[in-house]
Amino acid sequence: MPPVIPASWSESTLSERHIRILDAAERVFARAGFHAATMQDVAAEAGMSPGNLYRYFSSKDAIIAGMAERDRSQIAEDFGSLHPKNGPLLDQLEELAAKHLIRPPREKAVICLQIWAEAARNPEMASMCADIDGTVMQGLAGAITEAKANGELPARLDDHRFLLAVSMLADGFFCRRGMDPAFDDAFAAETFFRAMRQLAQTMLLPEGEG
Numbered sequence: 001m002p003p004v005i006p007a008s009w010s011e012s013t014l015s016e017r018h019i020r021i022l023d024a025a026e027r028v029f030a031r032a033g034f035h036a037a038t039m040q041d042v043a044a045e046a047g048m049s050p051g052n053l054y055r056y057f058s059s060k061d062a063i064i065a066g067m068a069e070r071d072r073s074q075i076a077e078d079f080g081s082l083h084p085k086n087g088p089l090l091d092q093l094e095e096l097a098a099k100h101l102i103r104p105p106r107e108k109a110v111i112c113l114q115i116w117a118e119a120a121r122n123p124e125m126a127s128m129c130a131d132i133d134g135t136v137m138q139g140l141a142g143a144i145t146e147a148k149a150n151g152e153l154p155a156r157l158d159d160h161r162f163l164l165a166v167s168m169l170a171d172g173f174f175c176r177r178g179m180d181p182a183f184d185d186a187f188a189a190e191t192f193f194r195a196m197r198q199l200a201q202t203m204l205l206p207e208g209e210g
Helices: 016-032 039-046 050-054 060-080 089-103 106-119 123-149 159-179 187-200
Strands: none
Touching: 016 039, 016 060, 016 106, 016 159, 039 060, 039 089, 050 159, 060 089, 060 106, 060 123, 089 123, 106 123, 106 159, 123 159, 159 187
């Protein structure tokens, strides 16, 4: 019998069936909303009986935890691979932004909005969101330190403000994409990337600091 996925689990527990259920749940939650959707809806979308679904996930919260951990694991792998040998850091960041913000279907952004709203009142979901943010920041912080050391980025770049600004830009992009069906992904992405590059050159610490 496959394990029932609790709120904390490792990527190694995932099977093809778990992944199929997570994909089905994303479609259901995007259509109906997290609260209105039922486990029966998810089971139907995944092509299985509700009883069989509960063998893999014990609740909707467990499914959300599965989605969050799947995203965190992928983000950790991607941001952990940032390295000067792979090209300029800002070029690598544009590629990761495209992978995680632009190429996924819009439904992904819709679900994230629901999760963020739930995190405002649910400490467990807030913790899951914080884990994902922490994973991103940890990978970026090390890569920025290297880019400053090799001269790609200004030595006086204010790391903290730069990371905060870029994260807010990314969150805003995702929010707009999730709320507006007519959102122009390509134009917004170009604007995002241009702003990131300008901030990397101008968001500096005062002379004598850093």
